Amino acid sequence: MNSNGVVFIFSYLFYESSGLTVSVDGSKLTTNIDTFEDASIILNCSYTEEDGDEIVSDHAIYLRILDDNLAGFSKPGGIDPDYVTPAGEYLRNRSKLYNPTINSSSALIVIENVICEDEKPAFYFRIFYRNSGNFHTKDSAEVSLSLQKSALQPLDLPLISTTETLENDDIFLSCTADVGKSPGYVKWWRFRADKSISLISQSETLSDEAGTCIFITTFNTTYQVTREDIGAFFRCTSHNNITQDQGPEENPHYRDTEKINVLYPAMVTNINLVPDMSIYPVSTPTLRLTCLADGNPLPNNNDFKWTFQNTDSNTTEETVSLSNSLTLRNLKESHSGTYFCSVTNSLNLTHSSNITIIVNGTIPEPPLQLHCHSSPCGALQTCVEGGRGYVCETNGMAAVGVVFIILTLLCVSASIGLVYYMRKLRNGLRVAHHAEKYNGQQTTSPTAEEDVNVDVTYAQIKKP
Structure with a gap:
């Protein structure tokens, strides 16, 4: 079948050992009835007469269902085909009948605008004929219809109990x-x-x-x-x-x-601390506690409540805030204790969570300088960036270099001093030698070698 509802036809032949042969096209015809006016089927009854066979009279070929005749067909030259009442009336206004012709031994019915009732019976043809003076009937095979229809959109009825x-x-x-x-x-x-x-x-x-x-x-x-x-x-x-x-x-x-909208009670999901520390030093300027919550409907700011219980277990809780946040200033040890956050919404169910704060110790030291770009370390140190500050590490090679330079300077200074001292000592010895000569304490004259290059003026020394 194509999109316009033309039926696929399958051949099915009915044979007997002798006599008239009758065939009908189709053993099971399938058509789509999504649009009934386009759905149609064709039933074609063909017959072959053997020697001695004779179709006896007008309307000797019948389209039948069960035991009822629906329409009668005549041999070529006979009266026009017609519907047999009352069984065939349901086909009258939506089908066409065609008698066999001299050139075609086929009775034909075209059923247009197929309806569901067409599927229920099985159609077959019966032919009345005479052979050797005896009357006979012969039936074709049955043909059934198979109708198809697409599923339709669900009805517009209430689909859901509540939204x-x-x-x-x-x-x-x-x-x-x-x-x-x-x-x-x-x-x-x-x-x-x-x-x-x-x-x-x-x-x-x-x-x-x-x-x-x-x-x-x-x-x-x-x-x-x-x-x-x-x-x-x-x-x-x-x-x-x-x-x-x-x-x-x-x-x-x-x-x-x-x-749909799904309602559920409010619930505390987390409590945030700024700053977040395990122990807070006394005089910490501010501590902000924020209570985070979920729920549908979402809780409003005035649906939160903070209560406080001191570390002394005998004390009762006291309300300290009616919003989702709580700020403590200039912390004291009396701020130590458990802080409870409770939350609710329009469902009137309350959920709470708590956190313990410990205040103790001294005022914290100033924070470390966070970067090395300001060169905070000494000449013999190397600045190393850390997660929250820097570390000054001693540079071993630089220290060795400085010690080497100092030792070198000391050696040079000592060498210069020694040379100066030796020259001074030598000159002193020469002066003493000449003095002894002029005072008569020297028996030998100085050699020319000794006086060479000595440019010294001596004073006379008189004996008393």
Whole structure:
């Protein structure tokens, strides 16, 4: 069959060992009735006469169902074909009959605008003929119809019991649809706000029934919601063998619910501290505690409450703030204790969490300089960046170099001093030598070698 509803025809022949041979085109004809006016079928009864066979009279060929004649056909040259009342009346206004001709031994019926009732009976042809003076009948094989129809969009009925519910409650989903022919099934899908799609459940496939073209199924299911379903909606799709189990986004036969809102109680998720320390020194300027919470509906700022209990276990809690944040200033040891944050929302359920603060010790030292670019280290040190500051490490090679330079300078200084001392000593010895000469204490004259290059003026020394 093409898109316009023309039927595929299959050949089926009926044979007997002798006598008239009758055949009918098609053992099972299939057509789509999505649009009834375009659906049609053709039944063609062909016969072959052997020697001695004679079709006896007008309307000797009949289209039949069960034991009823529907239409009669005549041999070539006979009266026009017609419908047999009352059984054939349902075909009168939507079919055409054609007698055999001299050139074609075929009786033909074209059934237009096929309806569901056409599927229920099996059609066959019966021919009355005479051979050797005896009357005979011969029947063709039966031909049954197989009708197909696509599943249709689910009906616009209430699909969901509620669009606002509490977390972990069940919602009721109901889908009613014509699932086509051959009948199919419906599916429920969940579409979440994060674009994820999941199959929830599927109905059973209905059984087909000849002569019935409308198969309505209602499929009910329940679904337990969670907070992840906020903003989700549910889709019912109808399927049969024509749609070939298309996915939820490809199947054109669907209907969606409205989006749902899932309510759940408020809950403290975290408590932030700024600054965050294990022990706070006395006189810490400020400490800010912020209570973070979740819930639907979200809690307002005035839905929070801070209470405080001193480290003395005998004290009772006291309310210190009615907002989501609490600021402590100029910390004292009396600030030590447990701070409780409680939160609620319109569901009137309260959840709380706590944190313990310890205040002790001295005022903290100024923070370390965080970078080495200001050259904070000495000449013999190397600055190394750390996670929260820097470290000055001694440069071993630089220290060795400095010691070497100092030792070298000391050696040079000592050498110069020694040379100066030796020259001074030598000159002193020469002066003493000449003095002894002039005082008569020297018996030998100085040699010329001794006087060479001595440019000294001596004073006379008189003896007393």
